[in-house]
Amino acid sequence: MDWTGYLAASLTTCSFVPQAWLTFRTRDVRGISLGMYGVFALGVALWLAYGLLLRAWPLVLANGITLALAIAILAMKLRYRSGPAAR
Amino acid sequence: MDWTGYLAASLTTCSFVPQAWLTFRTRDVRGISLGMYGVFALGVALWLAYGLLLRAWPLVLANGITLALAIAILAMKLRYRSGPAAR
Numbered sequence: 762m763d764w765t766g767y768l769a770a771s772l773t774t775c776s777f778v779p780q781a782w783l784t785f786r787t788r789d790v791r792g793i794s795l796g797m798y799g800v801f802a803l804g805v806a807l808w809l810a811y812g813l814l815l816r817a818w819p820l821v822l823a824n825g826i827t828l829a830l831a832i833a834i835l836a837m838k839l840r841y842r843s844g845p846a847a848r
Numbered sequence: 849m850d851w852t853g854y855l856a857a858s859l860t861t862c863s864f865v866p867q868a869w870l871t872f873r874t875r876d877v878r879g880i881s882l883g884m885y886g887v888f889a890l891g892v893a894l895w896l897a898y899g900l901l902l903r904a905w906p907l908v909l910a911n912g913i914t915l916a917l918a919i920a921i922l923a924m925k926l927r928y929r930s931g932p933a934a935r
Contacts, residue, residue, distance in 0.1 A: 789879035804857075
């Protein structure tokens with residue numbers, strides 16, 4: 762049963778790597794939602810805090826990596842958007 | 849301590865709503881990574897399975913909603929991409 766959770770955590774964490782790489786390469790952030798990455802990064806930071814409170818290290822590790830990737834995508838969204846209109 | 853987890857789950861789940869809405873409105877999927885949403889949807893499906901195995905209903909509920917949103921974004925990515933090149 763545990764392997765299902767570890768595999769799930771690995772996949773949801775690693776999934777942000779191709780998005781970060783695509784955004785880094787193309788700088789095309791128009792289709793990326795600022796609202797999503799803002800709320801998502803906040804949520805993942807809370808998951809990290811929850812893992813620390815529980816001393817649940819797999820939760821801390823997975824959410825630490827996901828938070829770093831989400832913040833990278835959020836930073837690129839803010840850096841590369843051309844117009845003043847936030848989407 | 850539990851409220852941290854519930855708030856974290858609510859935020860990470862709800863964060864996909866603005867992305868799904870932006871993509872639905874603009875049909876601009878060029879900056880969205882197919883790899884991300886493919887791997888992410890698979891990972892969330894496994895989180896859902898893990899929740900069902902543990903009979904952990906908050907996990908089932910949050911991941912059920914997230915899965916529906918991720919599949920919607922993935923479907924729009926596949927539907928609206930203009931060129932043959934998958935990104």
